[in-house]
Amino acid sequence: MKVVLPDSSELELPDGASGLDAARAIGPKLAEQAVLVRANGSVRDLRLPLEDGAEIQILTTRDTGDEDALWVLRHSTAHLLAEAVMRLHPGVKIAIGPPIADGFYYDFEFPAPITESDLEAIEEEIRREIAEGRTWEREELSREDALARFEAEGQPYKVELAREAEGEISLYTQGDFTDLCRGPHLQDAKPIKAVKLTGLAGAYWRGDERNTQLTRIYGTAFYSQADLDAHLARLEEARARDHRRLGTQLDLFHLSDHSPGSPFWHPKGMVLWNALEDLRRRENRRRGYLEVKTPLLYDLQTYKTSGHYENYEENMFFVRAHEGEEPMALKPMNCPGHMLLFGSQLRSYRDLPLRYAESSTLHRDERGGTLHGLLRVKHITQDDAHVFVTEDQIQGEIDAMIDFVRYLYDRFGVTPRAELSTRPEKRLGTDEQWDRAEGALEEALKRHGMEYVISPGEGTFYGPKIDLHMTDVLGRSWQMGTIQLDYQMPVQFGLTYMGPDNREHSPVVIHRALLGSLERFLGILVEHYGGEFPFWLAPVQARVLPVGESHREATGALQQRLFAEGFRVDVDERDETVGKRIREAELEKVPFVLVYGDRESDDALAVRERGAGQSTLSYDALLARFRELAAEGDPEA
Numbered sequence: 001m002k003v004v005l006p007d008s009s010e011l012e013l014p015d016g017a018s019g020l021d022a023a024r025a026i027g028p029k030l031a032e033q034a035v036l037v038r039a040n041g042s043v044r045d046l047r048l049p050l051e052d053g054a055e056i057q058i059l060t061t062r063d064t065g066d067e068d069a070l071w072v073l074r075h076s077t078a079h080l081l082a083e084a085v086m087r088l089h090p091g092v093k094i095a096i097g098p099p100i101a102d103g104f105y106y107d108f109e110f111p112a113p114i115t116e117s118d119l120e121a122i123e124e125e126i127r128r129e130i131a132e133g134r135t136w137e138r139e140e141l142s143r144e145d146a147l148a149r150f151e152a153e154g155q156p157y158k159v160e161l162a163r164e165a166e167g168e169i170s171l172y173t174q175g176d177f178t179d180l181c182r183g184p185h186l187q188d189a190k191p192i193k194a195v196k197l198t199g200l201a202g203a204y205w206r207g208d209e210r211n212t213q214l215t216r217i218y219g220t221a222f223y224s225q226a227d228l229d230a231h232l233a234r235l236e237e238a239r240a241r242d243h244r245r246l247g248t249q250l251d252l253f254h255l256s257d258h259s260p261g262s263p264f265w266h267p268k269g270m271v272l273w274n275a276l277e278d279l280r281r282r283e284n285r286r287r288g289y290l291e292v293k294t295p296l297l298y299d300l301q302t303y304k305t306s307g308h309y310e311n312y313e314e315n316m317f318f319v320r321a322h323e324g325e326e327p328m329a330l331k332p333m334n335c336p337g338h339m340l341l342f343g344s345q346l347r348s349y350r351d352l353p354l355r356y357a358e359s360s361t362l363h364r365d366e367r368g369g370t371l372h373g374l375l376r377v378k379h380i381t382q383d384d385a386h387v388f389v390t391e392d393q394i395q396g397e398i399d400a401m402i403d404f405v406r407y408l409y410d411r412f413g414v415t416p417r418a419e420l421s422t423r424p425e426k427r428l429g430t431d432e433q434w435d436r437a438e439g440a441l442e443e444a445l446k447r448h449g450m451e452y453v454i455s456p457g458e459g460t461f462y463g464p465k466i467d468l469h470m471t472d473v474l475g476r477s478w479q480m481g482t483i484q485l486d487y488q489m490p491v492q493f494g495l496t497y498m499g500p501d502n503r504e505h506s507p508v509v510i511h512r513a514l515l516g517s518l519e520r521f522l523g524i525l526v527e528h529y530g531g532e533f534p535f536w537l538a539p540v541q542a543r544v545l546p547v548g549e550s551h552r553e554a555t556g557a558l559q560q561r562l563f564a565e566g567f568r569v570d571v572d573e574r575d576e577t578v579g580k581r582i583r584e585a586e587l588e589k590v591p592f593v594l595v596y597g598d599r600e601s602d603d604a605l606a607v608r609e610r611g612a613g614q615s616t617l618s619y620d621a622l623l624a625r626f627r628e629l630a631a632e633g634d635p636e637a
Contacts, residue, residue, distance in 0.1 A: 001052040013050070020046040020187070023058050033060035035186050036072045043068050045184030047138050061191045064223040074099040076136060076174075076186040077126070077195055077221040081106050083177035084125035085217070089114070094179070095157040095205060095214055101475060102231070103220030107203055109157075110215055119197040119217070126195050134174040136185040143169055146180065157205065194228035195221045198235070209367055238473035243526035244373040250531050250588060252539070253374070261371045261378030263519060268539035271568065272525070275537050275633070276518050279411065280359060280383045282634070287404060289357040289385055294337030296361065297328045305492050306336040307428060311461045315364045330363040335511055338386040339493040342507070347497035352507065353393050357385040359518070374523030375478055382513040388495075389508050394485065397510055398444040401483050405468065405514050411633065414528055416468035416480055418450050421458035428462050428488040437485040438464045462488040468516070473527045480516040480524070532589045532610065536633030541626070542569045543590045545581050547597030555596045558605075561619075567626055582608065591629075594622075 002010045003022055013021060019037030023030045023046070037044050038057040050056065063069040078097035085092055085108055097106030141149075143162060146169045150158035158180050162169060165180075172181045174189070186192075197219040205211035222228040239245065247253045252269035255262075265273055281291065297319060303309035308316070309329075317330040331337065338356050347354070362380040370376055387397050409416055420442055423434045441464055445452045452466070459465055463486035469477050486509045496504040515521045525533075535541055542562065546555040552573050562569045572581050578595060585593045593608040600606055602619040609615070617625070 001050070003050055004053070004055045006057050015052075016049045018047055018049055019044060019056065019058065022050065022056060026058070030058060030060065033062065034058050035060060035063075035069055035191060036184055038068060043071070043184060045138065046187060047183075061223055064227060070222070071099045072184050072186060073191060073223065074104040074221050075184070076189065077192055077219065078104040078106050079136075079172065079174060079177065079179055079181070079185070080126045080129050080134065080189065080192075080195075081122065081197070081217060081219060082108075082179060083129060083175055084122050086177060088122060088125055093155055093157060096161070097179075103198065103218060105216050105218045107205070107214040107216050109212060114200070114215060116200055119200070122217070123195060123197045123219075126197075129175060130189045130192055130195075132175070134189040135187065137173045138170055138183060138185075139173070140168050140170050146171070149178075150180065191223055192221055193223055194225045195219065196228060196232065207367075241473045241527045241530045242373075243375075243472075243523040246526050246531040247373070250526075250539070252526070255373070259379075261366055261376070263374060263377065263379070269522075271539040272522055272533070272537065273518065276383070276515065276521065277359060279408070279633075280357075280515070283404065283407065284355075284357045284385070287355075287400065288353075289355040292338070292341060292356045292358050294331075294334060294341060294358060294360065296330055296363075298331060298336060299326050299328055301326075302336050302340070303329060306339065306489060307461055307492060308332065308336065311426065315366070317363045317365055331360075332362055332364045334358050334360055334362070334382070334384045335386060335489060335509075336493075339489055339495060339509075342386075342388055342490075343493055343495050347388075347495075347507075349390060349497055349499050349505075352388055352390050352497060353397055354388040355385060356387075357383075359383055374519045374526075375472060377517070377519050379519075381518045383515045383518065384511075384513045387510040387512065388490070388497075389510060390497075390499075390505070391508060394440050394508060394510070395444065398440065398483065398485070399447070401510070401512055401514065402444060402448045402450065405481060405483075408514055409468075412525060412528065414470060414524075416470050417477075418445060418452035419455045419458070419467045419469060420445060420452050421455045421460075421465045421467055423459050423464060424457045424461060426461055427459070428492070433487045434464065437487060441466050441483070441485055460484060460486075462486045463511075465511075468514075470524050472524060478520060478524065480521060481514040482512065482516065483514075484511040486511060530589075533591075534632060535591045535626070535629035536631075538589075538591050539568065540570055540588070540590050541567050542592035542594060543585045544569060544571045544594045544596060545578055545585075546571070546573050547578055547595065551596050551598075551600075554600075555594075558594070558596065558619075562623075562626070565623060565626070567630070586610075592626075 001015050002012050005011055011022060011025060013025060020031060020034060023034040034046055036059040037046055038059060039050060039054045059066055059069045082094050082097055089110055091111040093109040095107035097104065146162040147159055150162060161180055170182060171178050172183060172185050197217060199218045201216045202213050203216040204213050220231060250268065251266050253263045253265050256264060300309060312332060316332050319328040321327045341356060359381055362382065364378060364380060366376055366378050389397050422438055463484050465482050465484035467479050468481040470480050471477050490507050490509055495507055497507055499505045544555045544559050546552045555571050559569045559571050582593055591610045595606040604616050605619060605622055607615050607617050607622060
């Protein structure tokens with residue numbers, strides 16, 4: 001057999017040769033350093049046979065930044081973690097332990113609860129295993145033998161996995177630990193130069209809250225200590241910018257078990273919220289959108305008509321009805337209400353495009369284990385809109401929406417990634433309609449020069465969509481805005497308009513939420529700015545500090561004058577040192593601090609601007625600076 005190397009040369013090998021055999025044929029040092037083989041673009045264990053004609057690349061310990069090379073290192077380290085836990089906690093039941101972005105985890109059912117303080121001993125045990133030396137040996141066996149083995153070991157999760165496994169069943173053994181696993185794995189533990197266990201979390205077996213809650217141990221591993229140190233430094237920076245931490249530090253919001261997944265917004269947080277709402281309303285008005293308000297509760301027939309009951313039932317909240325009455329459900333989306341609104345009277349082609357906008361409370365029953373601060377909540381508010389159009393108005397409206405997207409995101413200095421999500425397996429409508437809808441969205445992306453990737457099968461049941469994604473400080477991707485083209489729901493609701501030919505036609509509807517969930521957008525913004533909001537957005541734009549009691553009247557008057565100009569200014573007149581009050585204002589990331597003492601007056605104010613040091617400005621100069629910065633929130637004003 002022959003395989004093709006990265007330089008396009010061919011390497012002749014015996015039939016059935018493995019990736020490791022190929023590495024040995026090239027050179028002993030390559031074989032010693034090999035960690036993984038990439039065959040025809042897919043990762044493959046070094047121990048497995050190669051296919052004749054395969055294009056291969058041998059990854060080694062020198063490929064420290066390659067995602068696949070890190071993946072196999074972390075997969076093997078997850079197995080070392082499981083071995084260490086079984087040694088230190090006899091009777092533990094092991095579940096699964098995959099590599100993930102930036103690390104790995106393993107899920108366990110412990111006989112007694114563990115805490116973060118137990119991680120140090122487990123981490124030390126992993127290091128001892130590496131020092132002792134570990135190699136990974138692969139074996140294949142029958143389903144019956146695998147079931148018998150794990151039943152005898154009292155490992156019910158492995159029994160369940162073995163029973164449901166498709167194809168060959170393989171085990172990997174290192175030391176005295178054997179795990180059910182498809183691989184791939186390192187040859188030995190020598191390349192694992194740096195390990196860190198990073199935390200604990202609860203996790204339901206197979207993500208189902210009806211199952212046992214397990215303990216998930218997270219960790220990471222690298223080919224060098226320097227790479228681990230750099231990673232931990234990035235994590236520390238991420239923790240400092242985490243919106244959940246800053247939400248408390250800056251007094252923006254809090255979350256409570258009394259209403260899981262539903263933020264409590266504090267006065268300072270409401271400044272941010274209202275800034276988004278003001279931006280949404282102002283720009284909608286400029287672009288011809290009509291503000292509407294629709295009910296929160298609908299009967300089940302409405303959701304059956306829209307398709308949500310069949311396709312989204314498990315994420316909906318249902319309301320108990322009085323005896324003899326039909327049950328109701330809280331709306332998870334605004335679209336059914338907007339369909340009913342359109343259908344409430346006769347429509348003409350002259351009414352189109354008809355643009356309904358609504359920022360309404362939605363409720364989606366996200367599982368507890370998936371909730372994450374503001375980024376995944378049960379109580380959702382979207383900058384939602386539904387635009388009813390004729391077929392020949394589709395491209396013009398989508399163009400306008402993409403321009404709108406760019407305007408909104410530019411206000412905050414962020415750039416979303418675009419994904420074109422295409423038809424799912426379970427969908428409404430004909431292939432011809434889906435072809436037209438997908439084509440229209442893709443043409444718009446190309447016309448505007450927007451880079452995008454295609455996400456096959458990720459469209460909604462009623463239409464394809466352009467999704468806008470952003471990442472949080474931990475590198476996780478979250479969907480923000482969306483533009484969805486829908487031929488189906490107007491038909492489901494029997495919506496029509498009278499055309500110029502005096503015949504009835506079905507409108508097409510474009511669903512769009514450009515910021516998306518306001519909660520999620522604000523969570524991303526808090527992390528994007530690290531809490532240092534631009535002046536126009538900052539909850540407190542300036543703080544005035546009287547040096548002594550005799551200066552309180554003057555500082556109060558200064559605050560009122562700036563307040564009358566429309567600026568958010570407070571006074572800190574506590575009996576603390578000026579230095580301490582300045583430091584606390586800096587921790588709260590207030591853009592301007594004004595210190596007022598014996599030497600200050602309208603002609604000379606002591607001004608500390610965040611990031612720009614200290615200066616002396618007249619009141620008029622300060623006012624001009626404030627107006628200049630405030631205008632950044634609406635450059636078209």
